[in-house]
Structure formats: C-alpha cells, structure tokens
Amino acid sequence: MDYNFLATEKKWQQYWAEHNTFVVEEPSDKRKYYVLDMFPYPSGAGLHVGHPLGYIASDIVARYKRMEGYNVLHPMGFDSFGLPAEQYAIQTGTHPAVTTERNIKRYRKQLDRIGFSFDWTREVRTSDPSYYKWTQWTFLRFFDHWYDSKRNTARPISALVELFYDSGSKDISAHSHPHDPFTAQQWNSWDEVRQQKMLMNYRLAYLSKTMVNWCPALGTVLANDEVKDGFSERGGHPVEQKKMMQWSLRISAYAQRMLDNLDHLNWPRSVKEVQRNWIGRSQGATVHFPVKDSDQSIEVFTTRPDTLYGATFMVLAPEHELTESLTTPGQQKEVEAYVQQAKMRSERERMADTKEVSGVFTGSYAINPLNGKPIPVWVADYVLSGYGTGAIMSVPAHDARDFLFARHYHLPIVQVVSRPGEVLENTDTWENAYDSKEGHLINSKDINGLPVDQAINKTIEILKEKGLGHDTVQFRLRDAIFSRQRYWGEPFPIYYKNGMPYALDDDQLPLKLPEVDKYQPTEKGEPPLARAKNWKTKEGYPLETNTMPGFAGSNAYYYRYMDPHNEKEFFSKDANAYWKDVDLYLGGDEHATGHLIYSRFCAMFLYDLGMTTEEEPYKRMINQGKIQGRSSFVYRIPGTNTFVSYHQRKKHKTQKIHVDINLVDNDVLDTEAFKKWWPQYKDAQFITEEDGRYICGREVEKMSKSKYNVQAPDDLMEQYGADTFRLYEMFLGPLESHKPWDTQGIEGVFRFVKKLWRLFHDDQGTFAVEDARPSEKELKVLHQTIKKVKDDMERLAFNTTVSQFMICVNELTDINCRKRAILEPLTTLIAPFAPHIAEELWSKMGHRDSIAYAPIPPLDSSFLKEYSFEYPVSFNGKMRFKKALPLDLNKEEIEQAVLDDERSEKYLQGKPPKKVIVVPKRIVNVVVAN
C-alpha cells in the first residue's frame, strides 16, 4: 500500500489545530527562542513557489528548537496596509479592507497547507485597529521626545521645556533643526504658537517644509528607499522633487548608534555593508569662507581640509540660499536662467547626464580663509543641496568632479598634494585629478611637508583657532519622510489648533480610518481623508489628513508578537524581559535600506524609553535567496505557424517565444496541448528532432506571469504533498543563494518520501517495525545522521541535511533494517523537515502525543568510531591506489605498509622515494624524483 500523503497531511494539520499544538505556553521556565519571518504583504496573486522558502527554513528551525526543549515563539502576521489594495479600490470602489481580508484568507489557506507550526493565536495585522493603535501610540512617543546628543538618548519634550524655561537654548546639545539661540526670558515671553514652533525643531516626529520625492501618478510623497533611479519602487512611476509640508522622523539622530551597532550583529555581510553606505558617515571639517566685499560667508563641508590651499573656486547648489544674494547684477540673467533650468530638470534627468558639466559664475568672490586669496563663486548642479551645506570649496587638483569642472571652464588648478617620492608637477598636462590620500602637502605654507592625515588634523586646529571652522561628521542618512497622501494607511493621531499640530490623548486611540466616498484625492488636491465627514475632534479641531507610510506598521511588529492581546500596553515589560529579541530573522535582502533601518531605529528609540531590554531587534539574520523561474521557449518561423525544435532552430530564421511551462515536460513539448493553448496555435506545424520529439529551449529568468514560468505551490502540493514540497525547497541548494526552480527535480525527493514510508512497512504494506537489537552498522548510520543534522542546523545548511536523510534511508533499506531503536530516532530527526509523515509514523509506532515535542536523540560519537581507514595513496600528488590500514598504526608503520605494497613498485620505478608524507586518517603522498 502506498503512502497516502493527501489524507495524512490533512489529518495532522487538523490535529495540530485542534490540539493547539503550537500555541506558545507562557510564562515558562524553558529557555526562549524567537524565530521570525518577515511578514508578507497579502497580495492578490497569492503565494508562488519562491515565497515559502524562508518560511520553510524558519519552520524547520522552530520545530527543531522545540524538540531541543526551547520555548519557541514562531508567529506570523500580515503587513496589510499598502498600495495595491488601494489602487484596486480606486479602480473598482471596493473597500481596501475587503480586498485585504480576502487576500489574507487565501494566504492563510496556502500557508496552512504547507504545514507550518505558527502560533496563529498571536497573529498581527498592521491594518487592524487593535494593532495600529500601537503604531499610532509609538508615533506619539516620537512626537513627544527629542534627542539629547550629550546623553545620547531620547528624552521627553517636557524635560526640554523645563530646560528652556530655566535657561533658554544655550546649554542644550540636541539633534535639532538649526535656529537662533534664545534666552529663558525670551522663551517665557513667547505665546504658545511660537513655543510650539520652536519645539518642532526638536521633536523626533516633526512637521516641516522639506524637499520631498513627489510621485504624481501615485499622488503621494515617498521615502528615499521607496525611490529607485528616479522612479517609484511600487509601480515604477516617475518621481519629482517638490517642497512640501510633511511629517518626518528624525532618524538621523540615531545614525552614529546605528552604524556602531552594526559591528556586533550576526547579519549577512552584504546587508551590513548596504546599511553602512546608506548611513554614509564621513568625517571632515566645516569651513567658513567670507564673501569679498560683503558681511556674508559661505559655509562648506569638506573631508579634505588639508587641500584648502588648493581651493581655486567655490560652487553653490542652485537651490542654495545665498545663490540669489551673491549674484552680481551683471550675472543675474545668466544665473537666474540656470537656476530655473536646474529646477525644471527632474532628479532623473539630472542623474542621467552626470558627465555633462554645467554651471555659471555668480560674479562674486569668496576669500580663502587661510591664504586670503579671492576665489570665484559659481553655481552648478553637480553640488547637491541635500548633502552637507549645499556648497563646496573646489580643489580641482585633488577631486575628480572639480577637475572636470575646472577644465571645462578654464579655472586654475593648483597642486597641493604630491605623490610619494615626487615633487611638484605641471597640472596643465594632467588628465585626472590626484585624489588619493597618499603623499604629502606642498604649496600650503604651515602644513607643507606633512602627510595628508596629519595635514587634515593640523588644518582643523588652525581653523578652530581662527574661528573659521571646526571638525564635523556628516551623514548621508536623511530623516525619514513619514506622511503619505493616501487612504489605506494609519491615520495620524494629530489634530490642528491655530495651525499647530497637537497629539490626541492616548485614550483616544486607535483613531480609526474614516469611511470615504472615493479613494482619490479631493478636487483641491488634498489627501483622501479630507473627504471624510466630520474628520475632526470632539472639540471641533480638524484632524490630520495624511496617513502613515507602508513601513510604519512593520517598525515594531516583532514586539507585539510577544504580547499580542495586551489592551493596556503595546507589550508588557515582563513579556519583553522574557522574549527580549529575535534570535533568528529570515527575510529578503531587498529590505536592507527600508524596513531593516527603520525597525532598528524604532527598537533603539523604545529602548531609550526604557520599554525594552535590547537595543537591537534582530540578533541573527539570514536572507533567503530568490527562486527564479525556468522558462521554456518555442521557436517560430516569423510570419508562419511553424515551430522549430531546439536543435533544428539554427537551420531556420526563428523567433523565440515563451511557452507555458505546464505544457513542457523535461524540455519536451506536449504539441497537442500546445495547439490548444491559444486559438492561434490551433493549426501549428512542428519541425521536430529526428526522433519526432519537439525540444524546447530553456532559460533561467525571474518568475513572472508574462513569462509563463510561474510555479504555484498549490498544484505541487496536490501532486506530491507538503512534506515533499518542504524537503524539495530545502534540497534545491543553499538557503541564501538564488536558484532556479526545476520542476523535474522534485521527483527524486518524492521517491525518498515513499522510500522512507516503505522502510517502515513490509512488501504487503503492513507496518513492520520490530524491536530487535540494532547492529553496529545501523547505529553508525543513525549517528552519522544525528551528527549531520546537528551540524547543519547551526549553519542552516538544510540541502545537505536532506542528502544525509537520503543516504541514511538508502542504507537502511539496503540492509533491511526495520528496528525501532533506529527508526524511532530517525523519525524525530526528520520531523522538523517532513512533519506530517513523521507524525504518522510516530503514532504508528505507538505514541499518543505529537512528535512536535519529542526530544532530538543525543549524539553518541562512540558509534562513529572507525577502526581502519582506506588511505588514498598518491605519488607526486596523484592518487594511484587505495589501501585500507588499521587506524592504530603510527606514521612509520603506515609508510612502510604503503612502500611494501606491490602496487608501489610501478610508481617508484626502482628509485627510493624522496619523501613520504603521511597524514593519519587522511592521505599518504609519496614524492618520487623524476
């Protein structure tokens, strides 16, 4: 009787649900283990074969850790606010909540079919008011805190107000927007609006008029990580720069801490690297350049203050605030035209032609603060307004971009750093700037002769003394723009009084999304929430009409799983003290600059508030690779309905066309099915191979509908069952690497599952496990498997674990082993990977309880002991023959045994060996002179 996987899998999935097998018990004396998957956005397309890869791996870890005796938190939920449901709502009028609910149901069904051990009683959905209550609550904490950069922690706004009240702004060292200093008297004399405006410069969630990424097609602003190459990440619509009043989170306050902590995280190197680049710390100096014949000065940031003597001109970004006032009447027309043109150019265009040099002279001169020389001030769009001070000193001899600019506009190039061992060169003949930090200073008065690193420090000292500058650290990381002009997101718990935003009281939360008649912006261009009737507080103050961005709900969701039903708090201190942080986090590396930055920031903030025990949320992270599609192609002779088989295609002029992978088996096309695929192929003709088969071409590509290469897990589950599917996804290759989906390969794993079943049954299909004593050989293969499972679990190298299971089952089958003492431990080892068949066999072996909490068998290495070893014998590094020798021989004895072997004569050719290398239990290598 064959294994009936469909019935068995259904039975155990029901059993787990009915017995609450995976509901986490708490409190517990057991050690905790928290395995988390990045929760999905429930899209309308459902799961394809690539999605569950990470979930299967994490489920194996969760199940294994449970069997090791850990109390395992393994939850799942849905990141259910997002654009697709809203776009669908705009088109059809269906409320996004309805679409979302439907999609979640489908996801849940698909996930359950795979046999995951999630504790669904802890499910969170970001679009559920009982959850977004805490997203709003967290936002209000951001709103109500500022960052004290002396103490390096977030502190309540009330503490800041006290400081202002006592001594004004002078003693405060905070991460804030720049503003004029004020005294206590001034503060106390201000009215509420003015005080609130000042506080806005400090709040960690603040409202400000900033340059934003505006996406007209989506009708909303986007954060930097949501824009790729000038297009929106979702939908690929063009994005433009625009100044708007927006909410932002002051994430830049945490830049240094986020950078420092990266060193201690057990994360993939590449993700850490991406984050380092994204944070983009650079150390340098701020330098003030007085403007000639003016009391203004230009502030620049430079990482190379040592090259100050080589600064021969300055450049302002077109948007720079001094651009207008520094333009002399004679240059006005030209500058205005240039600034206007720069404004018109989209971010996209500006990035596209970075090689084009363009700029215009303002007519003004600045004074080099060290040598007093006047240098011209230009405006050019190669200087970005958003980085540093939006102005630079240009050192064309030692900066590639400045060099290009100087050459183009014939500006002087003065060398101030010489290469090691060389002296002054003629810069007129240079083809490139010399921007290396190797070398020493020349043409630079007090710092001449110093190597670059010392010159940097010395220059900063001099600037400090003269009051012309100071050392500075710049970050590329910008504050996160936090508002969206959208419907399907968390409403801000904010109302307006006299034009200033105020927080709703906590007991007003959640502020639920209102009903609207349409999901589009209003005719006046306001966000959809402005359509809601009575969108105001009880007192009549208008509520904020923006909503929060997609990443708001995922910033801190991992905390909510710890205490998901708490109505009084986001999560209790006790729950957090027990679960602490995520031990293993699985998800895609595409979140490296978005979710993984924001949630680290949020975790750090909640830590500052004293709510949590850990500063970092995810101790260890693994990025699962993507599963690519394997597309199949037919080759049509253009203009005909004739298709040429793969190997014949060169004989004709053909075009390659994607064909549905379901019509292809092992590259052979089912030509009858193909004719029925589309009406136009009804009369298709085929030029086949000699054996009459039509062979398709294949290629590895991204899985996508349009390429007809999408493999849905549902069909496979019907055909092979969940256990086979789980094993196969793991067997495919290393978890982290991208790999193509091969529909053929699953057969091999399916055979393994059936073979496993047969191992427990006789030829008649009767369960036949017996209680006989196991042999040494049987114990050896079992313990080899135990060892492999344990080792691989550490590295999450499940592909080789599955191989070992196959080896083990093959061997036990060969020696006809049906012994309980072997098969019972083997079943527990396989249980995390193929839980359904394991449960079934476990219960057949007489167990009443689920295998989910059965202990993993301990490794006894004594069974692995070898008494002899088959030495590969090499002559001059080439393996010639093998010789089995007892392991207790010493090196000399091994050497002698090998040289005495008659097969050695041939390779020695009568000569004595020059040298013999013996590595016990590894190899023998004989070196012969030739």
Added chain:
RNA sequence: GCGGAUGUGGCGGAACUGGUAGACGCGCCAGACUUAGGAUCUGGUGCCUUCGGGCGUGUGGGUUCGACUCCCUCCAUCCGCACCA
C-alpha cells in the same frame, strides 16, 4: 566609477580548519518485473583515450609534498550604491 557576492559534469548542487573533486538528487544509458508504463527495482554515467594512461573546479601565474580551498592577475555574471564634497 565604488562596494558586495558568485563562477565545480548535460542540470541543481557536495567537499569540515589545504589532504580521495563531483556526495545527494535530476536527466541520460542499459537491464529486470510488466499488456503497458511517466510505477518499482538493479547496474552504469566528468571529459579524452592507442585502455598504459592523460586532462579536469572561469583565465593566467604563485606558495605547497599536495590547492575548488591560500596569495596575485585578468575575465564573466548577478546584486547594491552612484555627482555624498
């Protein structure tokens, strides 16, 4: 341009700190049982070969008794970032 990753049979991939390259599986070939099989089982399968052997882990070099593994060079592919001063 900068940074990261990867390159092993027809295919997916194994190979721990340098020590038998190709485990395991797919596919393919041959055979058994079968009316039949796309079920099951057995054997074979890196390439070349004059059957002695030779060649083989992207390329070329180096270190070593010995290199997929370490060092240098170059090439290819993929992924980030990209006027960041």
